[in-house]
Amino acid sequence: MDHSHHMGMNHMDHNSTMAPHHHPTTSASHSHGGGAGHMMMMMHMTFYFGFKNVELLFSGLVINTAGEMAGAFVGVFLLAMFYEGLKIARESLLRKSQVSIRYNSMPVPGPNGTILMETHKTVGQQMLSFPHLLQTVLHIIQVVISYFLMLIFMTYNGYLCIAVAAGAGMGYFLFSWKKAVVVDITEHCH
Numbered sequence: 001m002d003h004s005h006h007m008g009m010n011h012m013d014h015n016s017t018m019a020p021h022h023h024p025t026t027s028a029s030h031s032h033g034g035g036a037g038h039m040m041m042m043m044h045m046t047f048y049f050g051f052k053n054v055e056l057l058f059s060g061l062v063i064n065t066a067g068e069m070a071g072a073f074v075g076v077f078l079l080a081m082f083y084e085g086l087k088i089a090r091e092s093l094l095r096k097s098q099v100s101i102r103y104n105s106m107p108v109p110g111p112n113g114t115i116l117m118e119t120h121k122t123v124g125q126q127m128l129s130f131p132h133l134l135q136t137v138l139h140i141i142q143v144v145i146s147y148f149l150m151l152i153f154m155t156y157n158g159y160l161c162i163a164v165a166a167g168a169g170m171g172y173f174l175f176s177w178k179k180a181v182v183v184d185i186t187e188h189c190h
Contacts, residue, residue: 049158056160057151073159076152077167084143084171088178092140097131 051069055062063069110116153164 044156047156047158047161051159054155054157054160056155057148062066069159073163076149076160076163077170078138078166079145080149080167081171081174084151084168086138086142086145088175090135090142091137093131094135097129097135 051063051066053062053064054069056072063072094110105117105119107115149164149168152160155161157183
């Protein structure tokens with residue numbers, strides 16, 4: 001690809017109305033594809049609140065009105081809630097699908113020179129099983145959603161960032177209150 005149009009070019013066009021810390025990426029001569037009619041959108045590097053020309057994950061998904069931003073806010077909020085619910089559902093499925101349980105006992109020093117027996121429970125599942133395949137598919141979905149949420153947050157749009165955080169918080173509030181937390185009282189590294 002010919003990049004000779006960059007030679008001798010100042011980092012900032014003095015006729016530009018952009019702040020000095022932004023690189024002007026919206027000029028047609030800087031576009032690296034898409035033809036003459038294709039204009040690249042500039043990525044914000046600071047938080048802002050706005051709803052004009054907000055690109056959301058895909059080039060064809062551009063927010064331009066307050067209504068579109070409200071719809072995107074609700075969608076992102078629900079996606080973040082779903083992500084938290086998916087994490088809890090995977091933990092629950094894992095607990096239900098554990099097939100092999102092994103108990104190991106070992107002596108540990110007790111008070112006044114006595115010896116106590118400490119028992120540990122080890123659980124596992126089989127690699128070639130439907131529960132493990134389901135966990136793998138759900139893990140892939142969870143990873144993809146987590147990257148989508150990260151990329152949405154990286155738009156630096158304040159409304160969308162609030163939707164990610166509020167959705168994750170609401171999802172945690174709704175889904176993880178049932179999560180059983182087991183604390184090993186013999187564990188000293190809390």
